[in-house]
Amino acid sequence: MLVVSPIMSAAKMNTGRLNNLILARSAVDRASELRTDTIKLEELWQSAKVLIIVNDQVSSHDSELIFFTSAEISGEGERYFLGIDQGSSQSYFAWHTTEHDEDQLRTLRQIGAQLSSLEAGLAVHAIALSNWHSAHPRCPKCGEATQVDLGGAARLCTQDQSQHHPRTDPAVIVLIKDVNDRILLGHQPIWPEKRFSTFAGFVEPGESFEQCVVREVEEESGVKVHSVHYLGSQPWPFPASIMIAFEAITSDVSTARADGVEITEIRWFTRDEMKDAVASQEVLLPPRISVARRMIEHWYGSEIDTGESWRP
Numbered sequence: 001m002l003v004v005s006p007i008m009s010a011a012k013m014n015t016g017r018l019n020n021l022i023l024a025r026s027a028v029d030r031a032s033e034l035r036t037d038t039i040k041l042e043e044l045w046q047s048a049k050v051l052i053i054v055n056d057q058v059s060s061h062d063s064e065l066i067f068f069t070s071a072e073i074s075g076e077g078e079r080y081f082l083g084i085d086q087g088s089s090q091s092y093f094a095w096h097t098t099e100h101d102e103d104q105l106r107t108l109r110q111i112g113a114q115l116s117s118l119e120a121g122l123a124v125h126a127i128a129l130s131n132w133h134s135a136h137p138r139c140p141k142c143g144e145a146t147q148v149d150l151g152g153a154a155r156l157c158t159q160d161q162s163q164h165h166p167r168t169d170p171a172v173i174v175l176i177k178d179v180n181d182r183i184l185l186g187h188q189p190i191w192p193e194k195r196f197s198t199f200a201g202f203v204e205p206g207e208s209f210e211q212c213v214v215r216e217v218e219e220e221s222g223v224k225v226h227s228v229h230y231l232g233s234q235p236w237p238f239p240a241s242i243m244i245a246f247e248a249i250t251s252d253v254s255t256a257r258a259d260g261v262e263i264t265e266i267r268w269f270t271r272d273e274m275k276d277a278v279a280s281q282e283v284l285l286p287p288r289i290s291v292a293r294r295m296i297e298h299w300y301g302s303e304i305d306t307g308e309s310w311r312p
């Protein structure tokens with residue numbers, strides 16, 4: 001019979017999904033059925049609350065978004081319909097432009113954790129959409145200019161009328177465990193010194209999430225994993241990803257090694273080792289906004305109190 005410590009058995013009971021991921025919150029109905037109704041969208045625009053987007057920044061104070069009325073919007077830009085709050089019937093749009101008062105602009109990294117669910121959902125949608133529109137001014141088929149279509153949910157080629165839809169790049173992120181419930185974390189050379197996190201990589205064409213988990217983990221850490229278990233997902237619009245979180249087990253820790261390129265150091269942790277390493281600041285964890293941090297805390301059994309670290 002397996003003997004487990006009290007903290008381990010508490011964590012074992014908590015093997016469900018990751019809930020309330022900071023950037024996966026949302027409270028607005030995207031009302032996609034209205035995207036083809038240009039008359040209705042124009043009507044909604046008249047009474048809309050509008051977020052201004054410039055590059056990867058959204059109109060915001062330090063802890064809440066700044067909304068404008070459509071009457072306050074002028075100049076060059078593109079308008080994207082974000083949806084309707086069913087409770088208040090309030091409609092929301094993004095206005096994607098090139099200039100705005102710098103004091104009123106923040107990135108999602110700066111403010112994501114402080115926003116309400118309604119605001120977080122709107123900001124993530126608006127920034128992810130704007131990132132895609134910025135990168136797709138021309139038709140991939142013929143090279144001619146494209147224009148906004150479907151209220152901002154697509155672009156249309158002005159030459160051949162082909163319609164192009166936003167792209168989101170799936171990346172798996174994996175918490176590797178051994179049979180004794182230790183976890184394996186790695187350090188990437190582009191990260192701040194001492195920062196350790198879970199392993200991640202983009203899904204390749206023709207590959208399932210589960211196949212990607214096995215391939216990426218073996219490439220980066222040398223271990224073969226099985227028992228791949230889905231934990232949750234979070235949009236990560238930096239600029240166009242979604243992180244799909246899994247945990248997986250390895251039965252053979254002897255092959256563990258860093259690949260030396262993407263990962264330069266790996267380290268196993270028991271919960272006690274994690275606690276000590278964080279307390280002594282020998283190890284820095286990824287920021288609270290990341291799914292990686294939540295995966296580590298999910299295993300640990302509680303939030304881990306530590307300073308934030310973020311790639312400069």
Ligand SMILES: [Zn+2]
Binds near residue numbers: 144161
């Ligand atoms: Zn075209």
